[in-house]
Amino acid sequence: MNLSDLLINDKEQVSLDDVLLSQDNKTRIGQLIKEHFYIVELHNVGLPVNNKLLLHGSSGCGKTTTAKAIASALKKPLLILDLSSIVSARIGETSQNIKQIFDKAIREKAVLFLDEFDQVGKARGNDDKDVGEMRRLVNTLIQLIDYFPDKSLLIAATNHAHIIDKALMRRFQLHISYEMPTATELDHYYDKLLSKFPPDMQAITRRYDISYAEAKDDAFTQLKATFISKLEQKVDISV
Numbered sequence: 586m587n588l589s590d591l592l593i594n595d596k597e598q599v600s601l602d603d604v605l606l607s608q609d610n611k612t613r614i615g616q617l618i619k620e621h622f623y624i625v626e627l628h629n630v631g632l633p634v635n636n637k638l639l640l641h642g643s644s645g646c647g648k649t650t651t652a653k654a655i656a657s658a659l660k661k662p663l664l665i666l667d668l669s670s671i672v673s674a675r676i677g678e679t680s681q682n683i684k685q686i687f688d689k690a691i692r693e694k695a696v697l698f699l700d701e702f703d704q705v706g707k708a709r710g711n712d713d714k715d716v717g718e719m720r721r722l723v724n725t726l727i728q729l730i731d732y733f734p735d736k737s738l739l740i741a742a743t744n745h746a747h748i749i750d751k752a753l754m755r756r757f758q759l760h761i762s763y764e765m766p767t768a769t770e771l772d773h774y775y776d777k778l779l780s781k782f783p784p785d786m787q788a789i790t791r792r793y794d795i796s797y798a799e800a801k802d803d804a805f806t807q808l809k810a811t812f813i814s815k816l817e818q819k820v821d822i823s824v
Contacts, residue, residue: 593665599653635758636735641746642763645796648742656696669701702741
């Protein structure tokens with residue numbers, strides 16, 4: 586299989602200012618980025634650089650956007666691999682595909698983003714052979730992570746951190762948790778989204794107890810309905 590078929594092609598440029606993070610998460614990610622800017626100086630005084638980051642928590646709260654923003658800040662290429670799309674019934678083939686992606690990330694000194702990380706860490710069934718094969722896949726991944734050089738950066742994301750193999754979890758120096766936004770946080774987000782539109786389009790119904798991604802989709806759906814309605818009102822129906 587061609588490597589380009591495994592990777593998600595997403596060239597969107599995202600700034601850290603575009604990522605909705607808690608102050609603690611913003612500080613920790615800022616520290617990580619600074620370490621990579623000063624990697625030579627840190628090595629010269631015998632200090633290691635963190636290059637393995639696990640993002641976990643609620644879906645739609647900014648994990649993928651965070652990975653894009655980190656890659657943009659470091660001016661590194663971003664390789665996105667959705668593990669749910671390559672886990673094959675033939676575990677050996679899956680291991681080989683993952684290794685090829687890791688090799689590419691090392692060659693390009695890239696940011697490698699592994700989405701749906703729990704797909705390689707959870708049990709696949711009760712069959713002894715099946716569990717044994719998954720264990721070998723996890724062992725392969727552990728070895729790849731252990732030897733991943735710090736001139737590249739590995740970011741993994743999951744909505745289900747509790748089912749990931751503990752040995753895999755220990756390989757990540759930084760763990761950052763994402764929670765569902767509060768009503769106040771969502772209001773700030775809605776205000777920012779709506780600010781670019783005319784005042785007469787901003788009166789949408791705001792939903793709460795949802796993720797940022799869901800809020801954006803719902804707001805844009807309402808905005809499009811309002812905009813289309815305005816267009817239709819200008820149509821000369823006698824034509």
